[in-house]
Amino acid sequence: MLKHLLLAAGLVGMAAAPLRAQTTNSGTDKFAxxxxxxxTPNSYRTASGAPGSDYWQQRADYNIxxxxxxxxxxxxxxEDITYTNLSPDxxxxxxxxxxxxxxxxxxxxTATKVNSLQEKMTFQALDFLMNSDFDGGFKIEKVSMKGGKALPYVVNHTMMRIDLPTPLRPKQAVTFSIAWHYNINDQLKxxxxxxxxxxxxxKNYLYEIAQFYPRMAVYSDNQGWQHKQFLGTGEFTLPFGDYRVSITAPADHIVGATGTLQNPDQVLTATQRKRLAQADGANKPVLxxxxxxxxxxxxxRAKGTKTWTYAAKNVRDFxxxxxxxxxxxxxxxxxxxxxxxxxxxxxxxxxxxxxxYSTEVVxxxxxxxxxxxIPYAYPVAISVHGPVGGMEYPMLCFNGGRPEKDGTYSADRKYGxxxxxxxxxxxxxxxxxxxSDERQWSWMDEGLNTFVQYLTEQEWERGxxxxxxxxxxxxxxMKTDKSLQTPIMTNSESVLQFGPNAYSKPATGLNILRETILGRQLFDHAFKTYAQRWAYKHPEPADFFRTMEDASGTDLDWFWRGWFYTTxxxxxxxxxxxxxxVDSKNPEIENARKREMLNAEPKTLSQQRxxxxIQKTLVDVKPDLKDFYxxxxxTATTDADKARYQQYVSKLTPTQQQRLKAGLNFYEMNLRNVGGLVMxxxxxxTYADGKQEVVNIPAEIWRKNNERVTKVFxxxxxxxxxxxxxxxxxxxxxxxxxxxxQRPAPSRFELFERQQQPQPNPMQQQSAVQKQEQKSGSSVGGGTN
Structure with missing residues (x-):
């Protein structure tokens, strides 16, 4: 039904709109x-978003x-850490x-925590406000070279610098050891x-243990050492390596961990090993x-301990x-x-x-x-239920979501x-x-992950x-005051409204890219290309932005600028x-239209009265006053009108004649970008016969004027x-x-009758106390010895 989206030439009665100068809400061209x-792209990270020919990254292997x-x-x-310097430095x-x-x-x-006081506060809120007596930090016992020679080190809050006895040159490795201990925190407190x-x-404990060992920081081509302090929000940035971890626990504990169990014969019963073998390839979880x-x-309460040994290859954590x-x-x-x-x-x-549900969901x-x-290449994937609401590590994660004590649960609890x-x-x-670098850019893991989480949820159950x-x-x-928002491209520790900013907004933006801007085919190819290029590497935001454009063949700078760099x-x-x-020039058609319009024209109030x-006008009384008019x-059509029309038509080309007869409708829509985000x-x-049609006009319609455009349909x-x-x-x-x-947006309001429990005044309260005392005294005095 929609014949053309662009008006290529002027129409009869319509002049082409003049070009207007570029204007924006922010003073910056939104398509810049x-x-x-x-x-700047270089040999480490290319302009296409792919790793460059000289890309490198460090390696850290652990024996813990x-x-x-x-x-x-x-x-x-x-632990023994073998650190390999693969950089040119x-x-x-x-x-x-x-x-x-x-x-x-x-x-x-603790020192930088901001807080405030309320007139009424719970004991729990006061406990949180006051410094806890709990001391959970690392107690470093020793840092030494392999062989026992002590290494000098300096602790700077959540970072520790270890000074090497000799410089570590490119392609060289060094092995050093750290010994430590610390107290485990009560998650509920x-x-x-x-x-x-x-x-x-x-009277049992359940332990979910992470960040339990000193871990190597990342040294990268784009920023050197990533040693921003861990303040609580920006999570972890770590190099890849191989792990071998031996965990000694009470003999009656079950221990699950990143990687594969190396000594099942020593820690599992014959029955458990048999069941584990049955689980391989089973259609449903095996206990x-x-x-x-x-x-x-x-x-x-078994006496003694067992040591569970796990190994994991090419992981960044444990x-x-x-x-x-x-x-x-x-x-x-x-x-x-x-x-x-x-x-x-x-x-x-x-x-x-x-x-x-848990293993089926995994x-x-x-x-x-x-x-x-990309295809998952690790040998296991584990979900552990405990006090942590949700936290991730290679091959293993901690998750909340507990039913009531009677085993019942709400729909919110299930889907949550x-x-x-x-x-x-x-x-x-x-x-x-x-x-990605979580310490700097939370959205690169939380936002991208939340987007694929949405796709996965929709494939779990329709609706x-x-x-x-x-x-x-x-x-x-998005409607909240801008003073309460920060752009997505904000350091993790400085983000306001962390959940919407780091999770929801980037995930939503990717969904809009997939469904509305690029389409699923282009988007899915580009997103998969990003995953393939940067698997087991350290991508930065520019690598993601550039890859999405490179693999989709679409200039998306306007989208990144608006959605990620502004509010x-x-x-x-x-x-x-x-x-x-269009004026058809056909007198029969145009005069009939004029007649219809005249007949439809409403009479004014004076005319109606x-x-x-006025029963009769003067002309009605004296007909001789009437003349030709x-x-x-x-609106009547004469032979002369028809002759002029035929003469006009004879001079037109067949295409022009068809344009006159087509009877098309032209709608000039004035659009305004109120929010500032070009989309x-x-x-x-909706047509007169009830049928509907949807037209998706690319965001580039705003490229000449970011605030106002006119579109003809x-x-x-x-x-x-x-x-x-x-x-x-x-x-x-x-x-x-x-x-x-214009039509009003539907909404609802609720009617209710205000009911308030009457609060007793001080006199009533005192009277109630006196009555209670009198009643108690009468009861005591009326007894017998």
Whole structure:
């Protein structure tokens, strides 16, 4: 029905619109290239967004030994780190992360924590406000070279510099050792990314342990050492390497960890090993440790310890969990021909939710993420249930979501648990494999991961109630005052409204790119290309932006600039509309139209009253006053009119004659960019016969004028209404200006009768006390000896 989107030449009665100078809401051209904003391409990182021919990254291999003290809730450990310098630089010192020092009594996080007082405060709020007596920081016992020679080191809050005895030259490696211990925090009191949960009913502990060892910081081509302090929000940036970790725990504990178990014969029973073998390739999870067995273990207190040894290749981190309360199930799948053992560890308090869903969700996540990014190549993927709401590590993650004590749960609890498992397992891809800098850019792991989480949720169940990803869900955040927002491209520790900014907004932006701007085919290819290029490497924002443009063949600088570098909002408005048709020059058609318009023209109030009050005019009384014009019909068609029309038509080309006869409708729409964020213009037209058509106009319509544009639509049928963003795909923050003719946005209000419990006044309160005292006195005095 829509004949043309662009008006190429002037029409009869319409002049071509003059060009207007570029104007913007911010004073900056919203279509200006990001060339001067992004880092200059070089041989390490190319202009296409791919790693360059000289790209390099460092390597850190670990041999770690730790012991869990279940009586004192403490960890003692030692490690050997082999650090390989693959950079072109000579290093005279190394930087190591001491993330547990965020729980040091004198931590910079505590010192810089902002807070305020309320007239009424809970004891818990006061406890949080006051400095805790808990001392959870690393206690470094020794730093030495392999062989025992002590190394000088300096601790700077959550970072430690180790001075090397001789410079570490390119392609050289150094091995050194660190010994340490620290106290484990109670997650319910000091909420961090790892810790323990105590179960008073059976007096057992469940440990989820991470950031438990001093870890090498990243040294990269684009910024040297990444040694920003860990203040609590910006997470972890780590080099890849191989790990061998030996974990000594009480003999009746079950220990799960990153990597594959190296000594199953020493720590598992014959029955557990048999069940584990059955789980490989099973259609549903197989219980390795049943709930009955876990409940029996809760009652025991075995003497002695067991040491579980795990190994993992080419990972950036390591985490583990330990408890005698663990139920353990597993199910093996194959991803691109590679076997992956999906597993869950959870206490009985997690059932029935965890036994029914957790491992199935793990398997579904691995399959779906692999489809949209790269095939998962690690041997295991694990979900652990405990006190941590949600936290990710290679091959293993900690997840919340617990039913009520009677085993019931709400829909919100069910879907919340499924979503958090998808999200945390999905972090295996972002940033555990596609290894972005979380300390600097949280959105590169949280935002990209949340986007694929949304895709995975929708493939779990049709109509899945996803909280993030749909453009309509970000509108409330986008509408908040700009003073309460920061651009996505803000350092992790300085972001305001962290959840919407680092998770929801980038995920929504990617969804808009996929559905509205690029289309699924172009987007999916570009997104997969980014994952393939930067798997097991250290990408930066420019690498993502450039790859998405390079692989899609689309200039997206305007989108990155608006969505990632500003707090502009999407709000397009229809400011006006004009309806035109072509003068056919055919007197029969045009005169009939004039007659119809004259007949439809409403009579004024005076004319209506004159018809009643003036019975006869003078001309009615004296007909001889009438002349030619009293009977002349200006809408009548004469032979002379027809002859002139035929003469006019004979001089036109066949195409021009067809244009006169087509009877097309021309609509001139005036659009305004109220919110400042340039976006595609999605227009839904409803025709007179009820049929609808949607037109998606690329955002480049705003390139000559960022604030106001005029667009002409040409249709065969008359249009009865125009609506912008009919399917809520651009996160438009004000729908009241999206329709022509204007229509009120639907809303609802609730009626209720105010009911207040009457509060007793002081006199009533005193009277009640006196009555109670009199009653008590009468009771005592009336007794017998």
């Amino acid at each position: 290239q990001l060339g001067t904003t992004l880092p 030994r730790v012991k869990l003290d279940d009586e004192k809730q403490a960890i003692t450990g030692s 000579v290093l005279t010192y190394l930087w190591v992360q001491l993330d547990q020092n965020i729980l040091d009594k004198n931590s910079i996080t 000091i909420n961090q990314r790892s810790g323990y949960e105590f179960f008073p009913d059976d 390795i440790v049943t709930q009955q067995e876990a409940e029996q273990a809760e009652k025991s 985490a583990w969990a330990s408890s005698r309360k663990f139920i353990w199930d597993a199910m093996g799948i194959k991803q691109s021909g590679v076997p992956v053992l999906c597993m869950s560890y959870y206490p009985k308090e997690g059932n029935p939710l965890w036994g029914k 398997a579904h996540t691995i399959k779906t993420y692999s489809k949209f990014t 648990m499924i979503s958090v498992i998808i999200h945390e397992v999905g972090h295996n891809f972002f940033p555990m494999i596609i290894n 899945y109630p996803s909280q993030r990803g749909e453009p309509k869900n970000i509108v409330d955040y 502009d909002r999407s709000d397009l408005s229809i400011e006006g509309m004009k309806w035109y048709s 004159n018809l009643q009050d 009293n009977t002349y019909d200006p 595609p213009v999605v227009v839904q037209m 040409i249709t065969e049928q008359p249009v009865v209404s125009f609506v912008l963003d009919p399917y809520l795909e651009t996160a438009d923050t004000d729908l009241s200006n999206n329709a022509y003719p």
